[in-house]
Amino acid sequence: MPRKPPKISDGLRAKFKAVAHETGELVPTAAYANYVIIDPTFSDRDEILPGVPIYIGQTARIVPRIQEHMRHALAPAAASNALYRRMGQLIRIGALPIFRILEVHRTRADSIRAEAVWAQRLLRSGADLLNFLPEQSRILTASSVGRMQRVRLLTMSLPEAYAAGLVLQIACRRGCFSRTISPVDLIPWFGDRITLMGIRTKARQCPVCGGINRYAVADEADSPAPDGFENVPEFPGELPSAEFEFRLFDGQNRAPGYD
Numbered sequence: 001m002p003r004k005p006p007k008i009s010d011g012l013r014a015k016f017k018a019v020a021h022e023t024g025e026l027v028p029t030a031a032y033a034n035y036v037i038i039d040p041t042f043s044d045r046d047e048i049l050p051g052v053p054i055y056i057g058q059t060a061r062i063v064p065r066i067q068e069h070m071r072h073a074l075a076p077a078a079a080s081n082a083l084y085r086r087m088g089q090l091i092r093i094g095a096l097p098i099f100r101i102l103e104v105h106r107t108r109a110d111s112i113r114a115e116a117v118w119a120q121r122l123l124r125s126g127a128d129l130l131n132f133l134p135e136q137s138r139i140l141t142a143s144s145v146g147r148m149q150r151v152r153l154l155t156m157s158l159p160e161a162y163a164a165g166l167v168l169q170i171a172c173r174r175g176c177f178s179r180t181i182s183p184v185d186l187i188p189w190f191g192d193r194i195t196l197m198g199i200r201t202k203a204r205q206c207p208v209c210g211g212i213n214r215y216a217v218a219d220e221a222d223s224p225a226p227d228g229f230e231n232v233p234e235f236p237g238e239l240p241s242a243e244f245e246f247r248l249f250d251g252q253n254r255a256p257g258y259d
């Protein structure tokens, strides 16, 4: 059943649009932006921001995203969401939440990485962020932030990962092989809708020993071998490369004993 759109006055709608466009002017076309939502009714301890940060986000479409946040804050469902409840209160008392651009990036991967860094920076300076992801709502060590960033990068599709200059490192944990693969070379096997996480599920076993593979995301420019796998061969010696790829990427989707 289509839900009734929340009643928003024309005046308020115009204000939301103005806020969104004013903020959007700071973001180049097709860029990804890290932004922060600010509650202007409290003052920033460090007196840098025009209020206290309450949420951090990243998007490739800043103008519609801001308007969406504002509309959600006035929707009936806002009651069950801490961020939208808070934003709704602010809008109703006439203190519109403020949106600030923190950084802009060419790729989603850079934007995801920077978002976690910004969240930790704000949390450490005392902000109480209403975000859900642990790296955005709790103070963590640098190594757990790094781990969570890498996990989030696995949610990118093959074309997104390719555009971001990322490569996938696949290695047998027992040392049979270690390969660095461009996401674009995986599209013929898996199509372009699958995420890096999906590849990990579909090709989890080493075709040689049957053990579980290790997956990591890296920058194309970085050293190709993952830590501890420097001396592992790219292909296991006894298998021709085409046969190896077939077993790794396709062989696992068939029932055992079917061929």
Ligand SMILES: [Zn+2]
Binding pocket: 172, 173, 174, 175, 176, 177, 206, 207, 208, 209, 210, 211
């Ligand atoms: Zn193996």
